[in-house]
Amino acid sequence: MNNEDEQRAQEDEVLRQWCRTVADAAGVPDLEVDLKTVLGLAGRAAHSVMRPAAPLTTFVVGYAAGVAAGSGKATSDDAIAAAADIGFQLCRDRAASAPSHE
Numbered sequence: 358m359n360n361e362d363e364q365r366a367q368e369d370e371v372l373r374q375w376c377r378t379v380a381d382a383a384g385v386p387d388l389e390v391d392l393k394t395v396l397g398l399a400g401r402a403a404h405s406v407m408r409p410a411a412p413l414t415t416f417v418v419g420y421a422a423g424v425a426a427g428s429g430k431a432t433s434d435d436a437i438a439a440a441a442d443i444g445f446q447l448c449r450d451r452a453a454s455a456p457s458h459e
Contacts, residue, residue, distance in 0.1 A: 372396075394441050395419075401448035405455070418444040 358366070372392055380388040395415055402414035418440045425436035 391437070394437075398441055398444050398448070401445060401452075405448040405452040414444055414448075 369392060373390075376388070376390040376392075377386075380386055380390075398418060399411035399415050403411040406414075419437075421443075422433070422436040422440040425431045425440065426433040430436070431439065
């Protein structure tokens, strides 16, 4: 493993621990966070809209997934996947419609 991979693994572990800490404090200790999906969506939102869109997008997608799962409309995994897909599609649409800076 090279230094960059080692650093990324350490950062991922810190983020996993932080997610467990927040989930425990929020009363959802069994919550599993898909770091790759959440961080990927945040990155897409930051680049296709603007940086502050990252936390807003991930919050709204997470909330929508929670509402769908809580209402019984979908399993938690399906609700998360569907909400994340919507977020990614909106980011793609936004990036495609943005004026070129060439």
